Amino acid sequence: MAAREKLGFLRQRFGAAIIRADLTSDRRLYVFVEPRSVKEVCRALFRELDARYVITIGADDRPWSGCFMVAHNFAFDRDRLLVSVMCLLPADSPRIESISDVVPAANWAEREMRDLVGIEAVGHPYPKRLVLPDGWPEGLHPLRKDVEWDEAPDCDESGAGYDFDDPPEGCTVVPFGPFHPTLDEPAHFRLYVEGETVRGCEYRGFMVHRGIEKLAESVLGYNDIPIMAERICGICGCVHNVAYAQSVEEAVALRPPPRAEYIRTIMLELERLHSHLLWVGLACHIVGFDTLFMQAFRVREPVMWIAEKISGNRKTYGLCVIGGVRWDITSELSDELKTVLDKLESEWHNVARAVKNDKNIQRRTCGVGVADASVVKEMGLIGPVARAAGVDIDCRRDHPYAAYDRVDFRVITAQSADVWGRLVVRTDEVFESISIIRQCLARLEPGPIQTPIKEDLPAGRFGLSSVEAPRGESHHFVITGENNRPRRWRVRAPTYQNLQGVPSMIRDAQLADMTIALGSIDPCFSCTDRIEAVDVRSGAVKVWTPRDLREMAKRAQSGRHIKDS
Amino acid sequence: MVFLSQLGPMAEFALFSAIKVAAVIAVTLFMVSYLVFAERKIAAAVQDRLGPNRVGPFGLLQPLADAVKALLKEEFTPANVRVVYYWLAPVIVMVPSLLVIAVIPFGSQLGAQKMVIADLNVGILYTFGIASLGVYGIVLAGYGSNSKYPFIGGLRAGAQMISYEVAMTLSVVPAFMLVGDLNLSAVVEHQAGGVLRWLAIQQPLAFLIFLATAFAETNRLPFDMPEAEQELAGGYNVEYSSIKFALFFMAEYANMIAVSAMIVTLFLGGWTLPWFGLDLPAQEGEWLKGLVHLGIFLAKVILLLLFFVWVRWMWPRLRYDQLMGLAWKRLVPLAAANIVITALWLWWRA
Structure with missing residues (x-):
């Protein structure tokens, strides 16, 4: 029932922009929307119908429909309903208007979508890299279907690292993690601290993204x-x-x-x-x-x-x-x-x-x-x-x-x-x-x-x-x-x-x-990106670069390659 | 003994002082190592665990193993530390706690010797003066490490120690107003003649404030802000390893012993017990009584130490601002009020 009501509301409101709707059960609604109306549909769901934002998904659908696909998922918890607002984007320009200014919770998901699938969220308020490691080449999006699962690109190892924001005036940066006794897994918070007071922070995580x-x-x-x-x-x-x-x-x-x-x-x-x-x-x-x-x-x-x-x-x-x-x-x-x-x-x-x-x-x-x-x-x-x-x-x-x-x-x-x-x-x-x-x-x-x-x-x-x-x-x-x-x-x-x-x-x-x-949020982060081994007596420093580690992993893997034939 | 009677007074003083110093340091360091052991065993008992039980019978040789481990570990100095301060800090932390014990009367008399290393008539001023030096070591460690978490730990230590020093010093003033002397031996004599004479009973507020500040002075939970493993990853000692770290660790326990000895002397009657005439000093020749006095003092100190250990495992840590609030908004005004009330009472009684 609830699903039909919501669908009716959207149809009445957006008319022809709703291309197709699949009601697979009373509890699931998949709405296909014109790309240019996606943001407004999301606004209507999130602000007017008070839906809860769940996640944004980007998918490379080119082998089947010739398009990229974006889905914004919302939940109506009182009505036991999950709604997916979907749209298809042309293969040559995978760009869609960002919904992060309407739905702030979509911030990370849209950044991830750009990193992994290469779908640009136009107008994103904070379009920084989220998931991919520092030095990963621009333009290589691992979740695209033309990228092999074991592709290991040459990363920029000049050590330039991640481009962090400048701390606010008068604040000192205190690094929290990736190694800290109360973090069970690696994640990095750059805390902006004034005395003993935290004024803000920047997060750099996904150090254990395993694909x-x-x-x-x-x-x-x-x-x-x-x-x-x-x-x-x-x-x-x-x-x-x-x-x-x-x-x-x-x-x-x-x-x-x-x-x-x-x-x-x-x-x-x-x-x-x-x-x-x-x-x-x-x-x-x-x-x-x-x-x-x-x-x-x-x-x-x-x-x-x-x-x-x-x-x-x-x-x-x-x-x-x-x-x-x-x-x-x-x-x-x-x-x-x-x-x-x-x-x-x-x-x-x-x-x-x-x-x-x-x-x-x-x-x-x-x-x-x-x-x-x-x-x-x-x-x-x-x-x-x-x-x-x-x-x-x-x-x-x-x-x-x-x-x-x-x-x-x-x-x-x-x-x-x-x-x-x-x-x-x-x-x-x-x-x-x-x-x-x-x-x-x-x-x-x-x-x-x-x-x-x-x-x-x-x-x-x-x-x-x-x-x-x-x-x-x-x-x-x-x-x-x-x-x-x-x-x-x-x-x-x-x-x-x-x-x-x-x-x-x-x-x-x-x-x-x-x-x-x-x-208190019971965080759950999970990889080694770099090991430094120092021999103090001889003074020799051997730095294990990501490339060394990948070589090591490949050697270990040869002989029992699980790639599909 | 012939040899002893031939010594001049100067030489005799030097000899016996040296013996006393050696004995006190030996006992203190022994107590430090077994206090750590006791702490681990008591923590285990509180938490339904076994605790160290592998080295020697009941794990009794564990302190030895720990010491050997600390000594044999690689001596490592991180690359960007300020080397002089970095090396100096652990020493500065350790020394004051040993110096404080010098003026504590740990017994009445053995033979002709008073059981105190330095019978200063301004003993308590000396104690506070020296004890407050300990914080320099921690601040230096924080500064010398040239790293953020130690630095925050050092700053916290500085602020915390200064605040609690004030409350602590104010809290003992009424006690000395009652005694009328700054010599610690005189304080013990004042408390002879029944439990009711103990300053803990006569000045309960001063006693409680002193006890609370003692926890802060020794950086123990619930006041271990400068270390705060879960926030600062160990605070001032993050960059330290091997024997240098062990010195910080030992200093904490030596401090506990020094503070306990002070509390026993100031508030709990020192080496006296109000029964069997044990509150009067031993005369020359009363060797047994002298030894019993030593035993009484040690027993009181150990009981107090066990209390310190027990509290650590019963309380969560306070937050830094809560800790400072407690000192300046509660303890300092209370201690000051206590001075005024005691003064008024003494004036009225006179």
Whole structure:
């Protein structure tokens, strides 16, 4: 219903600019729009209909339609609807008007689109390189179909590096990362600091961009991709695994059996448990409270053990295939899981009480890293960050998938919009996750765990999937293709949006609050770009350049080349 | 013993002072190494872990292994440091904490010798003077490292120490108004004759303020802003490694010992206990009593040290501005008010 209403609104408003609309279900709407009207359509969706911005996708569709393709995805969380505003751009001039001034949250996605696919967002307010490394040649866009998956161009290694902005008047630059004790992965923030106060920052990340999307579009097959997808994240691998499988299943109208859906739900919630437990521990560590850090990790450990028993991995890995799951939860495992949950629940009550009643933790987190509802809307923030600001969104309820429409749970929100709110939200979500797993275990019916796939998956279909990761919505977009692999697969991890909210969280904050503000979004970044080995005694310096490392990688790879023949 | 009676007074003084100095330094450094061990064991107990248990029985030889490791590690000086200050800083940090102990009366008398290295009549002024030198080492380390995180750490240390020095000094003034003497031995004598005579009981506010500032002075959690591993990656000691780093590390613990000894002397009755006549100094010949006094002092210091360790694992870190606010908006006015009230009370009583 909602989909038809929105479509009606757009048709009435833009008339002939709407070229085509696909309503694949009540919950998905794909609208093809004239390129010149895309910005206005996005404005209408974002400002007038109050849609939430999800992601912008650029795709090289030249082998099939002879065009480039751009899709802006929006979500209507109350109406359980995902909308994709799509347009085709001529192959000789892949340019489209930027929507970043209307939808500030699109800033990164449009920069990424230019880097990787070479589609220019004209009028972008900050058109700097985002994903590609320093020295990568201009004009080489790795996600184009005419670029080989293992292309390793000669980079400019003159050392000119990245062109950073000048700091504001009176500020000193303090580099935060890529190596810092509270960053578990490399990312670089250039903080502009005045005394102990942070006035602003510039972000340079994507140091661990591994090109998994390119691999999926050129080398892997449909059922290889889940195993790669989960390597996108070290903590919430299962989320990407499920999200990918669901997007393909949706594109080809395949439904996994109910038992598989329950198992997916159980594993996703197990993942949320260990992720939130880890986060509470890290947050305590960041404010210098190592005792609670250790306790949180101790309480978390049994979750890892049960995950290992189920999946063979300490994390919830290797779960999905298209049309089902690979692991079954036997009745013994189910009993053991129940015991683990009982123990966890009682122990977590203690930890949660200790955290919530600690006056000093409150002093360090209340009013720190504030991102209120307007920032959430403008920057497209999601997950616990949004819920802590009173924005009641949760994909498990708003865009139900797996078995979430068959279980009861509360969506935890807070009103304080600060780190404290995020702490409370995550702490309480643990109890909801425990309850969800119990309900799933109670309803787990016997039956198959995979729907067999009898024929080739049809090509050229679209699939969208939003999965609520522990950190927020993880969104996958798939265009199915030939040769048993997708034409385009775009992953938007939750941190992608949430990181864009960090500059406004730390502006005019204390330097000491930087780490906990950044930590509060539970960031998830993942590569070595340069190693320097110094022999002090002889004074000889051997610098390993990116080229040396690539040569080394190629030597290691020769003999087991996985390139498709 | 014949040899002793032949010494002139000057030579005798020099000999016994040297023995006392050597003994005190040996005991302090031994305590430093085992305090680190105790800290790790207690932290482990608080956090449901085992702690060091591989080297020797119950891990008791761990401090030895740590020391050997620190000494044998590669001596590395980063390229862009200001070399002189960079090398000087760890030394400057370590020395004051040892010097402070010189004026602390750590026992009554053994034989004819008073158990204090230097019985200064302005002991407390000396203590504060020397103790505040320690911050120079940290500021120098921050400046000499020529790197941003250490620099911020050094600046924080400077600001923090100055603020807390003020509160600390103000907090002990009422105690000395009661005692009427600046000599630390006199302070101990004043506290003889029952627990109620202890200055911690007579001046509870001064005691609490002093205790709080002591944490800041020793850079311990919840006041370890200059280090702040999670914010400044270790602060002033980022660029240090091997034995130079170990010196900073040892200085922190030596400082804890010095501050604990000061608190025991100033507020907790020093080497006295109010039972069995132990609050009176040992006479010449009362060797056992003299030894017991030493033991009492050590026991009090160790209990206080354990308290320091326990607090570290029970509290998160304050934020830098909260810390400065606490000093200037709470502790300094409270300490000043305490002086006025004590003065009024003494005046009224007279």
